[in-house]
Amino acid sequence: MTHRSFFAFILPSLVAMFLFIVLPVGSVIVQSFYVEHDRVLVTVENCGPFGCQQEIRVDTAATQELKREQPLGKFNGFGTYLNRAHLAVDEVAEIVRSSGGLGEMIARIYNLPFYKALSFTLAYTFVVTPLAMLLGFGVALAVNTLPRIAKGPVIFLSLLPYIVTPLIGSLILFWMINPNGVLGATLQLIFDDPDLSLKASPTLTWITLFVYGVWHMAPFPFVVFYAGLQTLPKDTLESAMIDGANRWERIRFVVVPHLVPLATFVGLVLMMDNFRVFEPIVGFSAEANATSLSWAIYNDLNGQVDKLFGSAAATSVLTVIGVVILLIPVLIRTWRDFNRKR
Template sequence: MRHRDFAAFIAPSLIAMFLFIVLPVGSIMVQSLFVEHDQVLVTTKNCGPFGCKEETRVDTQATEKLRREEPLGKFNGLGTYFNRAHLAIAQVGQIFSGNHGFGDIVSRLYDLPFYKALSFTLVYTFLVTPLCMVSGFLVALGVNAIPRMIKGPVIFLSLLPYIITPLLGSLILFWMINTDGVIGATLQLIFNDPELSLKASPVLTWVTLIVYGVWHMTPFAFVVFYAGLQTLPRDTIESAMIDGASRWERIRNVVIPHLLPLATFVALILMMDNFRVFEPIVGFSAAANATSLSFAIYNDLNGQTDQLFGSASATSVLTMIGVIILLLPVLVRTWRDFKGRAR
């Protein structure tokens, strides 16, 4: 294809991505170096019959004017990155210089908002991804074994958790596990504890969110693995059977090796999607016990009176660095493959 044709065909797509993905990334980087203006304070001398008093008050008009003229705020350098709400260098230093053992370090780090969000995001990503792959694989094996007639309806029902809007899916589950919802009330009955609430304890909230994550993403792993099972060479399976391999041995030595390339693809997509976990925290109203990086950005931007652009942008930049680190193995491998192919 000629360069000119290529450019003409790709232009709309590239321009859209440049304007609304590349430029915003630049804008985030700039914004993260700025911080909101302080309120303009004026000190007036109030002299009454009992002497003079100095009074400080907020000059709303001047503050408004300043904010309108310079919406970015004032320059703060990398200050936002290092403050308590983000990397919290000073606090982390303190924690490591004086602490009472490992448990103390963890609990004090967890009190810092950025590390709280980061820890949940990482735990969620690295628990939900393998769990989804296992459950998806099991469902795929199960569906593969049932009669052709009922495969259609079974796949239909299995797809529902994946296709549902994440916010709506988490709301539906949230209403069920609520203390007066069907699952919540039943759990209270089983454990004979009328105070039991999945929302109250951090551990139970984390478990709930992870269960939701597995529920939501399992169908994706299932569908890909199921498609992989369809391409399984029949004769290999049959010769394994003739050689006396049990079902488990067949799965371990024939099926799993065959699906391995697909598994890397599934893991990649699952990790990308799980790393941005955000809607379930809104849907389950879980912010008190679990926040994620995406949720932290949303929370900063969603402030009713003042939106914290600097803070949100700094978290965004840190999140993107996280995404790049997450993708690095894939990128390096693709690059090697590409080099290998070119040669």
């Protein structure tokens, strides 16, 4: 294809991506170096019957004026990145210096908002991804043994948690685990604890969110692995049976190796999707015990009085850096594939 016709074809798509992905990323980076203006303060002399007093007031009009002239705020350099709400360099240094043991140190660092969000995001990504893949693999094996006629309806029901809107899916589960909901009440009965609430402790909240994540994501690996099982090499499988391999040995030595390439793909997509975990935290109202990077950005932007653009932008940049780090192995592999294909 000539360069000319190539660019004629791809132009609309490139323009859209440039305007609404590349430019915003640039805008995020610029914003992250700015911070909201201080309020303009004026000293006024307040004279009453008991003498005069100096009083400091906020000059609202001047503050508004300043905001209109320089909507970005004032330049702050890397200040926002290093402050308490983000990398918290000073606080971490202080904690490292003054903490008694490793446990205390980790606990205190975890209490800093950015590290709290980062730990949950990473924990969610690396717990939910493998568990969803395992569950999906198990379901795929089981569905594959079903008679043909049952497969359609079973796949239909299995797809639902994945297709449903994440916020809606988490609300549906949230209402069920509510202490007055069907699951919450049943759990209270089982553990014989009328005050049991899954929102009560961070651990329980984390587990609830992980369970939601596995429930929501498992259908995707299921479908991919199920498709992979349809292309199993029958000859290899039959010779394994003739050689006396039992069911587990056949799974271990024939099926799993056949599915490994699919598993890397599934794992990658799941990691990308899990890393942006956000809606379940809103749906489960879990922000007291679990926050994620995406949620932290949303929270900064959703302020009722002031939107903290600078703070949100700094978290965004750090998040994108995290995404790129996660992706590096894949990028290298794609590069190799591409060179091989050419």
